[in-house]
Amino acid sequence: MQLLPARPLILALSIAAALSACGGSDSDQPLLIPAAPADQGAAEVAPVPTVTAFVDTAATNQRGDAHFATLSTNAAVRLLGGFLNIWKPLTEIVDAGVSAPAIDGFPAVVPSTWSGVPGDGTPDGKVVNAAIHQANIDYVIKATTNRTPEQAVQAYLDDRRGKAYSISDGMGPLTAAWRASTQQTTTITSVAADATTKVYNDGGNNTGVSGSANPTFGDVVDLTNLIGNNASTEPSKRFFKYARPFRWSTSVQLLPALVPAKSSTPPTDGGFTSGHSAEATRVAVAMAYAVPERFQEMLSRGLELGEMRIIAGMHSPLDVLSGRILGQASAAANLADPANQAKKAAAVAQAHATLMAATNTTAATFASYAQSGTTANDRFADYATNKANYLRRSTYGFPQIAAANAPAVVPKGAEVLLETRLPYLDQGQRRVVLKTTALPSGYPVMDDAEGWGRLNLFAAADGYASFSGNVTIVMDAAKGGFNAADRWRNDISGSGKLIKQGTGTLKLTGANTWTGGTELTAGTLQGDSVAAFGAGDVYNSGGTLVANAPAALKLSGKYTQLSGNTTLELDVGGAAAGSQGTLMVGGTATIAGGTLRIKFANGYKPKAGDVLNVITAGSLKGRFGTITVDGFGTVTANYSGNALSLTLG
Missing domain, CATH: 1.20.144.10 (Phosphatidic acid phosphatase type 2/haloperoxidase)
Incomplete structure (x- = not known):
């Protein structure tokens, strides 16, 4: 396959122009913006045990x-x-x-x-x-x-x-x-x-x-x-x-x-x-x-x-x-x-x-x-x-x-052990991380009343293992280190909602199943596994959502992207990697504007005339305001009722 040399590219598509692109027009139909995932209530806490500390x-x-x-x-x-x-x-x-x-x-x-x-x-x-x-x-x-x-x-x-x-x-x-x-x-x-x-x-x-x-x-x-x-x-x-x-x-x-x-x-x-x-x-x-x-x-x-x-x-x-x-x-x-x-x-x-x-x-x-x-x-x-x-x-x-299902408790002061590893969490959040990652109960010697025996510090370094209520993560990239970028590798369950705020980048790599949804208001939230964002809706109102999974990133619910400072980045790996870096939405994908950026991963270099199938959905509504594809100056967006493909020029 002959590869074209990389060329500088930024292709801006206005909403109006995009509506007349391949796949027809729905300009006579107002775009209805779904609500953000429902509030799941107060965040989980890990109270200090009442025993002597x-x-x-x-x-x-x-x-x-x-x-x-x-x-x-x-x-x-x-x-x-x-x-x-x-x-x-x-x-x-x-x-x-x-x-x-x-x-x-x-x-x-x-x-x-x-x-x-x-x-x-x-x-x-x-x-x-x-x-x-x-x-x-x-x-x-x-x-x-x-x-x-x-x-x-x-x-x-x-x-x-x-x-x-x-x-x-x-x-x-x-x-x-x-x-x-x-x-x-x-x-x-x-x-x-x-x-x-x-x-x-x-x-x-x-x-x-x-x-x-x-x-x-x-x-x-x-x-x-x-x-x-x-x-x-x-x-x-x-x-x-x-x-x-x-x-x-x-x-x-x-x-x-x-x-x-x-x-x-x-x-x-x-x-x-x-x-x-x-x-x-x-x-x-x-x-x-x-x-x-x-x-x-x-x-x-x-x-x-x-x-x-x-x-x-x-x-x-x-x-x-x-x-x-x-x-x-x-x-x-x-x-x-x-x-x-x-x-x-x-x-x-x-x-x-x-x-x-x-x-x-x-x-x-x-x-x-x-x-x-x-x-x-x-x-x-x-x-x-x-x-x-x-x-x-x-x-x-x-x-x-002893009983293998006793609730985990977190010792007084144990949260300090994660102080530098999870610096963007507050003390209460670090305690919940220790609680959700604790070892099972019932093992010899390990069931002390405070919970020291059940701490799993290795797992705790990989962030939450379960969400309950609203879990709000604020990362400040200006502080550097893990404040700027971190990765959670646990398999996250629960019924809670993840709310990502701040300028930093949080990467998720687990086989996640939480159901309360995800709301991205600032910074970057990156999915490095197929089920990175669990089983709920994903709502991008002000940040960059990155799909970098080894196969299609699957969103079980809806995906919504508002206009303004919002970006969907797909790190596409090419035919050899199947659908790596693409997005598969089980429900409706509602695109009210923002940017779609296509990057190429693992050395993949497509040529002019290639067609990239980048998004599939139960239903696809709306258009991106801007589409950029690394290395290409011409691209045609092909929208259909449930998919978006790009023809490279």
């Missing part, structure tokens, strides 16, 4: 108080109290002068010593749910039996290196710049030949150089450090007294290179909850907060380190997933602390300024650079793999042992 009581979780931690006195122990449905520690009063109410028949105060060795004759506790406990240990047996050489190396490095250094490779293309800017160091770079007989401890600085000693990145390092305030796992270990998996079963194959690091004092070496996992999660949250362009990748890396604890044989799945829960809560408590507001804002600004300079990027190109890795050089480059792994590592395949 972790973010208000985090300071009760102190390592020095570990021997006396109880459900009623320690925020972390209370948060993880669901473990008592699986395993119940036998406790005793430490001091004669200490008294506390019994919990399910057991005194509430933890003893200062315990065996930590199942089956040695010391009654440290009893299994309450034998099936879940056995599944917990069996998982480790299988994981350590099938451990690959590559996993063995990573499990060792993730154990012995500083956790912040280890997970910073989740920054992908930004890793080198991040480590150079933080001035992070480590002395653990490989598995030494004598690691099976000698303990190697990391002599590096873990998070890097903080404060004024690092003028270009010290605030970022400070944020990574302060996220660990009131975050100790020691009180939980001492309260629950649940042994590490290799002490439950000799079939657990502890990583040989970590045998020298195994504690020789089991009574001070509890498994629940995993300290490595909790620290990795909260540090990952801090890094994701500072650089939200790698939000999901950093969260994935945090959970990956947790899984390495299982593969090493050091921890069980319940140890690890509880670390995720505590890590999230600890991170939120510190990010929500008013004393840290100036520091976290400075960290975000500093991170972007320094990393942009280091990578020779700008505010307009930084996000794409951060995502420019491939699976060959960034193991978090594949979104689908990250998503699947995050879900798997959130529950580790445990069965639901």
